[in-house]
Amino acid sequence: MTTSDPKTADTPTSGDHRTEDTKATGSNATGSNAEHTGVEIVLDHVTKEYPGAGRPAVDDVNLTIPAGETVIFVGPSGCGKTTTMRMINRLIEPTSGRITIAGRDNKDLNANELRRNIGYSIQSAGLFPHLTVAQNVGTVPRLLKWKKSRIKDRVEEMLDLVGLDPAEFRDRYPRQLSGGQQQRVGVARALAADPPILLMDEPFGAVDPITRGLLQDELLRLQDELHKTIVFVTHDFSEAVKLGDRIAVLGYQSKVLQYDTPEAILAAPANDTVAKFVGSDASLQQLTLLRVRDVEIERRPTAREDDPVDYLRDQVRDWGIILDSRDRPVRWVRQRDLRDARSLRDVGEPVGELVSLRSTLQDALEAILADSSASAIVTGVRGRYEGVVTIDTLISTVRTLHEEHAHDHDESDDDSSPAPGPGVPDVRDPIEKAAEAAKAERARSADETDSDGSAAADDPEQAHR
Ligand SMILES: Nc1ncnc2c1ncn2[C@@H]1O[C@H](COP(=O)(O)OP(=O)(O)OP(=O)(O)O)[C@@H](O)[C@H]1O
Known part of the structure; x- marks a missing residue:
């Protein structure tokens, strides 16, 4: 107070x-x-x-x-x-x-x-x-x-x-x-x-x-x-x-x-x-306060539609992104899509909702959950590809905020008990649930890839990048 x-x-x-x-x-x-x-x-x-x-x-x-x-x-x-x-x-x-x-x-x-x-x-x-x-x-x-x-x-x-x-x-x-x-x-x-x-x-x-x-x-x-x-x-x-x-x-x-x-x-x-x-959705509300530009943006392998297929095939372990001639993202592509492809023009699936550097992390979460790659593509000036935000980044961001404020009430002289106390909701819960759902989706699509006869990503660390 x-x-x-x-x-x-x-x-x-x-x-x-x-x-x-x-x-x-x-x-x-x-x-x-x-x-x-x-x-x-x-x-x-x-x-x-x-x-x-x-x-x-x-x-x-x-x-x-x-x-x-x-x-x-x-x-x-x-x-x-x-x-x-x-x-x-x-x-x-x-x-x-x-x-x-x-x-x-x-x-x-x-x-x-x-x-x-x-x-x-x-x-x-x-x-x-x-x-x-x-x-x-x-x-x-x-x-x-x-x-x-x-x-x-x-x-x-x-x-x-x-x-x-x-x-x-x-x-x-x-x-x-x-x-x-x-x-x-x-x-x-x-x-x-x-x-x-x-x-x-x-x-x-x-x-x-x-x-x-x-x-x-x-x-x-x-x-x-x-x-x-x-x-x-x-x-x-x-x-x-x-x-x-x-x-x-x-x-x-x-x-x-x-x-x-x-x-x-x-x-x-x-x-x-x-x-x-x-309320119990505190961590989801925290995401409304931060913007995509405030967090780490990762890169994925990219190629333009008229680049040779081999160019992307050599780099993609899990997901890659195909860009148009102005570097705007058009399609996600998986490793297995590239196996027999002859051109990058007709492979992959259209990218879903895009986010900008100014979008909130709440918008990014919505885009991530709607996207089978479990990440949201970030675009910058004139819709050009910038990178991706992943659910893991969102979770670690909220964790860091939580840790930063963990001792806020240690010196408190009022009669309130420090949080998290009995009945205080775990503020990380909803995002972790969302992450679990996204991971389950990822595992399901990896299974599909296996039963397809193609190899899953060799390096588990590479999954979902
Ligand atoms: N003119 C008044 N005479 C007597 N009691 C009043 C008067 N105006 C408000 N109160 C009482 O004072 C208390 C605080 O009312 P107030 O309108 O400030 O609350 P509030 O938090 O703004 O409520 P709400 O969110 O429902 O608008 C209530 O118990 C109300 O009944």
Whole structure:
């Protein structure tokens, strides 16, 4: 858990943030000096007790949300996520404790101004039904008394930013939009006055999984560009892993059970409760955080379609790859395919799904499991062959991550037991199961090769390369 005393940063406060040109610069979590527009938020012993409730909905929360990062609050229904978030923009006032924004107590900031300067987007998009898309997006700039022409330009820019064609959408009413389009307008509205902070309360909760994935991608792209400080509430741990720079796993009364990067939480959940929340597919989720370019890429023997067959026959022990004239992979070929072949044009089987250096390891795993060679072909610029990723590489990558975080909780001073403890799922399990399935498939195809009368690979180490 990260706790911190409020820091005084020499950045503009949210309340001072009046023009869309203002940029705040401060230290970010990685310690880089990159310019960003977000500002730090610190929750210092924050408690909220609703009148007559008997016990606090949020009890003594300490949390530092670094400038320019996306922090996800994830936890079970009713645990206090929304209450915690709404105390940041004072839609709810804390009973005790202090919240600072860029070093200034938010109680010292005018509540209305504070809210105008903190973007807020909620599950139902919360659009005004009687206002057009343009009027909805321009709400806060209008309150800030921007000139009409400036509001108009800003609305167009925001609609563009969230992937809606202004000409098509600006004059529609919310009822004339799909759920996903309404969410986009909600995000455009939250961003319109260029606030340093964006609070998002299950903003994608009400749309179908495909649209949800697209909106998540869009948010990642926006954040790459804008570097706001985003606080995002969700029930969905995989959404938290995808979007968060850090995740705060909250228990009842917003108790911070673990506050760390998605990688660290997946590799070493702090206790049984977090482990259960993370779920048994933690290792599969870890694969979504890494890209093909981050791991070892192996080579396989290759030849172009018009190369002589002998050229490949001499090199292939198990699998080889045939490339077209522009070095794009076209077919897998086995040793036995080459025995009587006369040309490389008509042997082998078409390559399956290809992955790029930017694909996630999750994409690579899917490609590997669908491919009889138990590896995924990686392509680079203009689809040119780069190499292959194997399931063994994926397993060793996840093992290394797990080992790196094995001692994360050794010095822990809270009451949580170190992972892996009783009930903590073995995070390597699902990939190893996938590997076993792929190996079984490989063994089956090797048997087929034997019964065909051809030799299996002489060197067992060479199998599956
Ligand atoms: N206005 C209120 N008056 C009294 N109790 C409230 C009020 N708002 C929320 N609560 C209670 O405070 C607790 C925390 O609610 P909150 O909405 O913050 O949780 P949450 O984690 O966001 O839940 P969910 O994920 O279901 O939206 C709950 O027990 C809820 O019933």
